[in-house]
Amino acid sequence: MSTSNHTGVSHTVFHLLGIPGLEDLHVYISIPFFISYIISLLGNSLLIFIILTKQSLHGPMYLFLCMLAGADIVLSTSTIPQMLAIFWFNAGEISLDRCITQLFFNYSTFISESGILLVMAFDRYIAICYPLRYTSILTNSLIGKIGATISVRSYGTVVPIIFLVKRLTFCKNNILPNTGCKHIILARISCDDIRINIWYGFFVLMSTVVLDIVLIFISYVLILHAVFRMPSQDARQKALNTCGSHVCVIVLFYGPGIFTTLTQRFGHHIVPYIHVLLANVSILIPPMANPIIYGVKTKQIRNEVAHVLCRST
Secondary structure, X not given: OOOOOOOOOOOOEEEEOOOOOOHHHHHHHHHHHHHHHHHHHHHHHHHHHHHHHOHHHOOHHHHHHHHHHHHHHHHHHOOHHXXXXXXXXXXXXXXXXXXXXXXXXXXXXXXXXXXXXXXXXXXXXXXXXXXXHHHHHOOHHHHHHHHHHHHHHHHHHHHHHHHHHHOOOOOOOOEEOOOXXXXXXXXXXXXXXXXXXXXXXXXXXXXXXXXXXXXXHHHHHHHHHXXXXXXXXXXXXXXXXXXXXXXXXXXXXXXXHHHHHHHHHHOOOOOHHHHHHHHHHHHHHHHHXXXXXXXXXXXXXXXXXXXHHHHHO
16 A cells, blocks of 8 residues: 555555544444444335335325435445444445445435435425325426436436546555545545546536525425415415324434534634544435335334235244
8 A cells, every 4th residue: 555655656546544533433333323324224115115116105205205215225235334344344435446345325315315315395386285196296207307307317417427537647645634535535645636526526516515505405495385375274284294204204314424523614623533523424325224114103104014014024
């Protein structure tokens, strides 16, 4: 593993340190990561199985939830196994191609989840504001087009990052102080001008995740406006309950990420391993918590889960 500066030489193999400063605790830190990953895989797989096999759950809300569960599996699988390999076997060596592949699936899936949460907010808006036209608006054809659009947007915006990273010469060192590959971390150890990398990363963030947050906020303003115009307390309570699971998932998905971004921007006095831990938690929690939230708060799913579990025993 070479870390010296060789002009004209570009590293093609890198070494992930895991969580710098906490190397002696890697085995203990791996325990909640491993448990969370297993819960994520089992919970989201069960959710997909139930939705796809139960005809009564083939409505728009559940199909979007199925998309979210699939994205959760990809997001956690693209990051956590690599972390566990570092924690358990000190297997931090990774080629440039593997590194780019990992960050591609990580970023594109994160953007996909953000897009799915946006269309789920749109789904709740239609269900509450236009209940009689709900199924006629959100047809299977439209849902398919929405899914395709989300995929094209997520992959289309991330593909240029591959070329932006590929063009760089990594002649400073090959040490990545993290548990996984990140675009800007890779760019910062290159010897080239990375302004285009920084600005394109900012453009992707603003045109996808930040835009989604703004549109979700607008959707819920319209939803709340419609809810508080309803004549009865029971109707208002029922409408708000249908949004409860989605709001919880939104908070868990965007909350840790926003907090992590703020600490990285303004928390310069915070030790580096805290930044790495926070970044990992922001990826770890949503895939694990989403199936639990919908399983607890959605009666139809809760009943089907209970039925599957009882039948298996």
